[in-house]
Amino acid sequence: MRKLLLPFLLLGVSLGAGASAIPPLPTEPPPQPPRRGVPGVSEASVKDYLRTTLSQKVGREAVEAAGRALTSIMVSGVYGEFPLHVPFNVLIRDRMGWQVWTEAGGPNPLPAATGAEIDRILASDAFWREAAGFSAEQPCTGGARVMVIRHRGRERVTRQPCGPSGITGRLGHLAASLRLPSGAQPWPPEPPQESPRELRPGEGREYPIDDPEVSRIIWDKSQASAMAWNRGDLEAYLAPYAEDVTLLWPDRGMEYHKSALRARAVRSQSWQGPPARKMEVHTSTVRQIAPYVVLQTSHIYYSGGGRPDTHSWVTTIWQNRRGTWEVTHEQPAPEAPGHSR
Structure with a gap:
């Protein structure tokens, strides 16, 4: 019996010795070396590259216009290993x-x-908060997409190699291909749209609109702007107006952007203190003309400053943009003598 057991014991010892020499199977792939950064790549270098390249390929006029515009996108790419x-x-x-x-x-x-898709993305705080927008890594075989995005005082420089992703990647696809991805759903989701409602006619401080909260907000913003005029606070006077507001003046025709309103306001008074001529919003009629859009008709009185009292009717369009009511268009009628109460 002992003679029979000995070969098996020896075999067990032999197998055990051999097993210890076999390396264990890997449970996960070995880590890949990190991609090398490209020397000299920065947001400033990307902006310089886009300005230079697009001036040559598209034209300097377009690049300069993009720099002046409130909202613009410049997009190009860095060539990869293949001539894509x-x-x-x-x-x-x-x-x-x-x-x-x-x-x-x-x-x-x-x-x-x-x-419309680009507008929705630029209006989304998620896009501006997204971290994965700029990478200085080496481009992959398909290269890297680079962009400079400007929108109402904000600016973002992006560089995405190896398959752009996230909201930035979606915006880059739109700006580069100039079309929606096939079968894509709008992003981000649009807020639920309400059907236009029949509103009661009326005028004055009753604020005739189905939603009294909206009318109160519009009235309060109008009054706050008028009071800011009367105390000489330029920034508070301009606060309700959108950056892309359009203005139709009886003496100058159409002007664009908040900067035009600022220039006109600066010409009208010194803004070093309360002006001699005061403004009063006497009545305000508000009605809804589309989802998230209301039309306000105001009766404004002007007095003081050694000049006869005058009054004017002002038509104003307010839009609710992501929860904030802003003036997007305003058209005052010529001032008439007296108050016509």
């Missing part, structure tokens, strides 16, 4: 919508669906 197509596009948003310049020329209107 790299777009050279400049997109500018004005009161008529999005216009685009390409190597083929411009400006040409951007498709409405693409422009």
Whole structure:
């Protein structure tokens, strides 16, 4: 019996010795070495690259217009290992919508669906908070997409190699291809739209609108702006107006942007203290004309400053943009003598 057991014991010892020499199977793939950063890549270098490249490919006029615009996107790419197509596009948003310049020329209107999608992304705080927008890593075989996005005082520089992702990647696809991805759903989701409602006619301080809270907000903002005028506070006077407001003056015609209103206000008084001529919002009629859009008709009185009293009717359009009511258009009638109460 002992003679039979000995070979098996020896075999066990032999197998055990051999097993200890076999390395264990890996449970996960070995870590990949980190991608190397590209020397000299920074937001400033990306901006310089875009300005230089797009000036050559699209035209200096388009690049300079993008720098002046309230909202614009400059997009191009860094070539990878293969000669893939790299777009050279400049997109500018004005009161008529999005216009685009390409190597083929411009400006040409951007498709409405693409422009609406870009508007939704730029209005989203999630896009501006997204961290994965700039990478200095080496481009992959397909290169890297670079953009400079400007929107109402904000600016973002992006560089995404190896398959752009996230909201930034979606915006880059829109700006580069000038069309929505096939079968894509709008992003971010649009707020629920209410149907326009029949509103009661009326005028004065009863604020005739179905939602009294909206009318109160509009009235309070109008009064606050008028009171700021009367105490010489320029910034508070301009506060309700959107940056892209349009203004139709009886003496100067159409003007655009809040800067035009600021210039007119500066010409009208010194803003070093209360002005001699005062403003009073006497009545205000508010009615809804579309979802999230209301039309206000105000009766404004002007007095003091050694000049006869005058009054004017002012038509104002307010829009609710992501929870804030802003003046997007204003059209005052010529001032008439007296108060006409």
